[in-house]
Amino acid sequence: MVGIKTVVGIQEPEDRKSFRALKAFLKKQRKQERKETEQQSGAQLPEAVSVIKEANQPENLAFMGRFVPQMFALSTFTLATAFPFVSGPQISTKGSLLGKGMYGSGPFRFDPWELYKDGKISSMSAVLLGAVGEGKSSLAKSMALRFLLHGYKLAVMTDSKGEWTVVVQAVGGSVIEVGPGRDARINPLDPGTRPSRMTNGEPMTDAGWKSMVRSRRMTLLKTLVGILVLRDLQSTEHSALSHALDASVEKYGTEHVLLPHLVDFLRSPDPDMDPELRKAYLNLSYALDRTKEGDLAGMFDGPTTVDFDASKPAVSVDTSALSGASAEAKRIVNACVGSWVEAMVTNPDGGQRLCVYEEGWDNINSEADLERMVVSWKLARHYGIFNLLVIHKLGDLNLAGDSGSRMNTMAQSLLADAGIKIVYRQDESELKHLADKLGLSQRECDIVRSLKKGQGLWRINQDSYCVENILTAAEKDLLNTDARIVEGLDDEEWEDAA
Numbered sequence: 001m002v003g004i005k006t007v008v009g010i011q012e013p014e015d016r017k018s019f020r021a022l023k024a025f026l027k028k029q030r031k032q033e034r035k036e037t038e039q040q041s042g043a044q045l046p047e048a049v050s051v052i053k054e055a056n057q058p059e060n061l062a063f064m065g066r067f068v069p070q071m072f073a074l075s076t077f078t079l080a081t082a083f084p085f086v087s088g089p090q091i092s093t094k095g096s097l098l099g100k101g102m103y104g105s106g107p108f109r110f111d112p113w114e115l116y117k118d119g120k121i122s123s124m125s126a127v128l129l130g131a132v133g134e135g136k137s138s139l140a141k142s143m144a145l146r147f148l149l150h151g152y153k154l155a156v157m158t159d160s161k162g163e164w165t166v167v168v169q170a171v172g173g174s175v176i177e178v179g180p181g182r183d184a185r186i187n188p189l190d191p192g193t194r195p196s197r198m199t200n201g202e203p204m205t206d207a208g209w210k211s212m213v214r215s216r217r218m219t220l221l222k223t224l225v226g227i228l229v230l231r232d233l234q235s236t237e238h239s240a241l242s243h244a245l246d247a248s249v250e251k252y253g254t255e256h257v258l259l260p261h262l263v264d265f266l267r268s269p270d271p272d273m274d275p276e277l278r279k280a281y282l283n284l285s286y287a288l289d290r291t292k293e294g295d296l297a298g299m300f301d302g303p304t305t306v307d308f309d310a311s312k313p314a315v316s317v318d319t320s321a322l323s324g325a326s327a328e329a330k331r332i333v334n335a336c337v338g339s340w341v342e343a344m345v346t347n348p349d350g351g352q353r354l355c356v357y358e359e360g361w362d363n364i365n366s367e368a369d370l371e372r373m374v375v376s377w378k379l380a381r382h383y384g385i386f387n388l389l390v391i392h393k394l395g396d397l398n399l400a401g402d403s404g405s406r407m408n409t410m411a412q413s414l415l416a417d418a419g420i421k422i423v424y425r426q427d428e429s430e431l432k433h434l435a436d437k438l439g440l441s442q443r444e445c446d447i448v449r450s451l452k453k454g455q456g457l458w459r460i461n462q463d464s465y466c467v468e469n470i471l472t473a474a475e476k477d478l479l480n481t482d483a484r485i486v487e488g489l490d491d492e493e494w495e496d497a498a
Ligand SMILES: Nc1ncnc2c1ncn2[C@@H]1O[C@H](COP(=O)(O)OP(=O)(O)OP(=O)(O)O)[C@@H](O)[C@H]1O
Pocket: 130, 131, 132, 133, 134, 135, 136, 137, 138, 139, 453, 454, 455, 468, 469, 470, 471, 476, 479, 480, 481, 482, 483
């Protein structure tokens, strides 16, 4: 069947003239935009950002200058089948430039806050998955660096390899290093920063704040006991913990209460107390003692020594020093640090932030982390954050527990509730499962199979966009995770090189 002839591109000399005029106009507009961005970000960001800022300008991205109009005379049938993505519009003309559409859809700009405002996404969370070394972290890092230029902040909620440290330091952020032998001490019972509004949007009251802090502390304490005694709390233990917390807060004040205060209180129950309750007090005190012993000594048993400055552009929690610690110690650290960081970051008054869960499978098999992430996914819009969970494959979500278990259901909800799914190249064995879960077509599966480093299929609602993340020269130096392996640099040498 003969289709209708359609022409794509610029054919007539007249058209070419207007194309040149358009190009000149765009160049002028970009210059103006750059001037404005520099003025805005220069005022907000520290000096260290300027190198990245300079390299990040649209004109410096190689592909921007290589647009050559192509002419095709094709039937609409051929067009629709040969270039399915050409016909799709760009997701947005607003936001940070992350790269280019792989099938001719032009520059790819991304700003989840704008997309939400425009009704194009209904959830402020994304899952990024892909095989080892395909460029997932580089995408997350370049996204963070470019978001910073638009005034958004960054929080790296977990960084078990310490690979974000150079990035956070380059933008003048603070890196909190926790682990045996590190200086940082964190009081997991810190109340955090009081937000001006409650989750229902009403102004925060004293009673509302008190109840929010208490609930966060009880959740953390229950989690710690769960990790230490490997079972859920009995009802007497629950009452004992609740009494001990209230009594310690009353005695030491909500700003100063520490875990050892609570342990001391549990250690000396009233002799006239009901024997069952007395037993629960003592059992809890022995269990919680572990948080100040052995490889955890000095980490959570005193006032916080690190300075969390919410006005800084970036913060990361580097737990790479824990690589040799026991699984139990890691889980305790994750619970304490996660609860603390979240209290600091999830505050709607703290500005809009990208929250990255790097190597997210570490969090997925911890019930406490998972519970916090589920809440964070649900309240992301209220907190003003955009969550990005980085994992290798969908199967990582099953690390949470057997199918049908509470943990597994929570992990699967992170995927279901993510408005954006970014798929980097996947191993063949993963493709069928992926296609089923994300509703990918055969053509999209073929694309995922053939993606190269730095390229990804973005599913935004039911639409797909194929995007190549383009790194600037400055970013390539900063983000090169291969260099450590190839050149065998130690951390200090790597930092010098970067
Ligand atoms: N878009 C890109 N352009 C050029 N180089 C890239 C790009 N994306 C990633 N790389 C390079 O590929 C290497 C691996 O990238 P990256 O660490 O981001 O992969 P990953 O998927 O996070 O790996 P892992 O699964 O081990 O965490 C890095 O050295 C990085 O510089």
